[in-house]
Amino acid sequence: MTGRVFHTSDWHLGRQIGRHRRDAEFDAVLAEIVDIAADFAPDLIVHSGDLFDGPRPSLDDIRRAAHALRRLGDIAPVVVVAGNHDTRYVLGHLEYFLNDMGHRPDDQVRVRFATDARPGGLLLTEFPASGGELTLRVGTLPYLHPNRFTYDFADPAAATATYAERIRAVQADVHRRLAAGRGPRDLLIFAAHLFVEGATPSYSERPVSIGSDYAVAAEDLPGVDYGALGHIHQPQRVGRAGFPARYAGSPLQLDFGETRDTKSVVLAELAPGKEPRITLEPLTGGRRLVHLTGSLEEIAQRADRVGDAWVKAVVNVEGPTVFLPEALAKLLPRATIVDIEERRPGAAVQVLDRATSVADLPGVDELMREYLPGRGTAGVALDHVMATFADLQAEPDPAEPVPCCEETLLTAAIAGEAFDGVDRAGLLIGDETAGAEERR
Structure with missing residues (x-):
């Protein structure tokens, strides 16, 4: 008897590469995710946050999300946790539309959204698994910005606590409620959007949200049968958690800091009292991001391995090259070149320290005396101008x-x-x- 959980995260619908939209890639990778889920036949599908890339997604991205979630909901019940890029209002409207504008009974709702971390608003739900012989109990924790504690939690004792201390208390409350009355055939799932200390970021995340002040200690995570985590874009296991916990990661390489990442979804098979079976299923629906550095000749040697990709090129040249974009486009006909940087020997600007700048920078008089001859003022006329300039400087x-x-x-x-x-x-x-x- 096993409970099967399909875990995906951080879709970031609407994310662009520079000015280029990636709609075709998102459509392809979402179709791939749906196909993998259908083959796996899970009892539960968890999306652990950042459905969208921004708080005001376009109508196309909302339609794209609704279409994918509805297809996933036809396969198994879906739980979506709000991430730091999501807003509860957008997700609330999406839930309303997905559930037939409120006309679908609660026992027929296929997609649920966790947007509230307050004790009275926590999404705690359960689903049958293994033909009803097991129960998957899910406790959720949407992303909690430190400012939300001020508005959502009125405990004066927590006013001076650190973010880690506050989030630890919230996690403990989720676990306490989740484990209350737990039976021998109940499997506990913790779905959250947060930054766990020690996780390896891709730095395509918002820098402020992965700072040390926002880090949650791995040992503070509530002990469950599986932790479905979101927020970090590189797929990885969370060490020191004391139980199987994973970041599913983003389905696409989101920027050039992720060129080495292999994107995937997580297939988890859980059984009471046994080690879970965790499988990563690679995703291939997105274009690769490739960073090329070298001379045109060196790039040409690697061009046939680039193919259909987004490319950022740093080209070593001897001098200004007028037709560099055209030359690269000819070498990489299937690629989209996002950015080109010319790197020339000796072109780097030397950074002067304070002592050097004070000692070596010429004065105004010297600069004037060097500049005026090039503008036709020399000899006696130059002396007259410089004398007049000195008089002007001396006047109060x-x-x-x-x-x-x-x-x-x-x-x-x-x-x-x-x-x-x-x-x-x-x-x-x-x-x-x-x-x-x-x-x-």
């Missing part, structure tokens, strides 16, 4: 009023400096004597 700035004599005296007195041969004590004595004479 009208925007800066000249201090009066009293201000000058006061400034000198405060600084303890001599002024016209009289020290501060003398100034003060002279002032006092003058005052005494006037009073007489």
